[in-house]
Amino acid sequence: MxxxxxxxxxxxxxxxxxxxxxxxxxxxxxxxxxxxxxxxxxxxxxxxxxxxxxxxxxxxxxxxGEPDPYEFRLVARHDYDRLSKSYSYDVSGDRGTLESIALLYRQAQSA
Missing domain, CATH: 1.10.260.40 (lambda repressor-like DNA-binding domains)
Structure with a gap:
């Protein structure tokens, strides 16, 4: 292609x-x-x-036909592999932090 x-x-x-x-x-x-x-x-x-x-x-x-290495991506953390020109990210370690933030928002709305 x-x-x-x-x-x-x-x-x-x-x-x-x-x-x-x-x-x-x-x-x-x-x-x-x-x-x-x-x-x-x-x-x-x-x-x-x-x-x-x-x-x-x-x-x-x-x-x-190549990905944009400067493309904006909304992730907590990511790695860019210049050889394969690809991004990778793992949000599994961020789940606890994200749940705590969500809890704070829920508590602020109910106050």
Missing amino acids: DTIGARVKEALRGCGLSQAELARSVDLGESALSKSINGTRAFSAVELAEVADRIGVSMRWLVT
Whole structure:
């Protein structure tokens, strides 16, 4: 998979939108989206940004096929492996802390 269109197609399978739904959500004709995915029409930068947002991927991944090492991730702790270009995190050790925080919020609301 070495094209933007192929990456859009792959991400579409995982996001729960049909190609027609994606086209409507980014205000693009179904034919224009189909041509862009198949490589006979180029996405504009704005279209590509909207597509990335709707299907939940980064622009960097759509354009290069590589994850964005600077992508914002909301986790208590994470590790980034530069070799595999992947993130990993384990929140199992944080469960007690998170439950204590949740308890404090519940107590503050009932006071």
